[in-house]
Amino acid sequence: MIAFRDLPDDAPELDLCPLLRAAQMTLQYAVEHGGIELTQTKAFKRVFVHWAAEHINWPGMGYEELFRYNKVLNEYEFPPLEMTHFLLTQLKLGRHYKGRFKATKKGAALTAHRGKLFGELVPFFLLSIDHGSYSRFGEQPAGNWDTWLNVINVEADHGANEKQIFKTFYGYEASFAEGNWREAAVFSSCVLYPLEWSGLLDHIETKGADGLTERHYVKTDLWRSALSLETDGMLSAIQRH
Template sequence: MINFRTLADDHPDLAHSPLLRGALLTLQYAQKHGSIGLTKTKAFKRVFVHWAVEHFDWPGKSAEEMFRYNKVINEYEFTPLEVLHFLMISLRLGRHFKGEFRLTKRGAELAQAPGRLFAELVPYFVFQTDHASYARFGDRPFGKWHVWMNVINVEADHGTTEAALFETFYGEPEVWHTAGWREMAAFSSCVLRPLEWAGLLIETREDDFGKPVCHVFKTPLWRSALKLETDDMLRPKSVQ
């Protein structure tokens, strides 16, 4: 069973969640300006998309990188914002009305309550969103969140790699130029990336003698927010 602990609004570990940060910024922007303009297809207008790119501080999506090759960015080109838009409508934090995104009463309340917003937003995003729908290839990995998270809780406690986690669940990992690379991509896109966006994992990449390696670590937010069945299997870090 996966349980999220209730965190105070000023809990410092909430700062690790890009998803929460993006949601707070969007809700507070709409609150300050009265609304956010929508296109005819009900996406956020470019003026807000550009603002979001500059302010979200999204991992791997810095404003410098995003604007290097594209001076004009649409919502669908900034996937985190597109996902957040869907989540806020689904959770009734905002609604579309006469060509604008406007906060609901609930959305206005949670815009000033990070702890409560995290409790509403992150479990829904991780467990009830179809992550394959916004992944590059649309493939889904075999498995369930209950198993993934309890195993990751142990395997990544002192740090691990993406390949090692894949091997734990599915056997010997395939290298990216073989036929099995799509299975690894699906696991990365639909399990590891949502947990990183939620702020529960952090991934770092480095080149190891010409071979890219992705390291995976639990953030302090994982430890403070989650209560898992495998918690009693965790070992304290050794003191040097």
């Protein structure tokens, strides 16, 4: 069973959630500027995409990274913003009206209540979105969020690398040499990356024995504050031991 706890608006752990920051800033911008201009395909116009790239400062996709190979930036070239736009409209926190994205009454109210905004946004993003639809391969890994979250709750309590986490679920270590790296890539895209976007996992990069970069994942303080899971009891037992 997965349960998300209610968090107060001043909980410092909420600062760890990039998706919350992107949603709050997008809604605030829409309120302060009378909406955000849309293209004919109903994407955010470049002027806002450029502003968002600079101010949201998404981990690994900051302004400098995004413009390293681009002179201009479209919404689809900034995937977290594209997802934020989609989530806000799906949750009816924003809507399209006469060529502009406007915050709804509910969306505008939640800009001042980020604990409640997190509660609206992140459970829906994790549990209801087809993460394979925007991943590199368009595939979903075998499994479900109840299993993934409860196992990662234990595995990443003191940190675990990407390969270890994958092997825990599927019983083998994926690698280029074995030709089964794609399964691990799909798992990371649909499970580990969404957890990072939600601020529940963080990673550091290290060099493995083969010289390739490895991601070492650890649960954040937001994970411990926001999630209530069946395996929490196992953590208490481990700590007592």
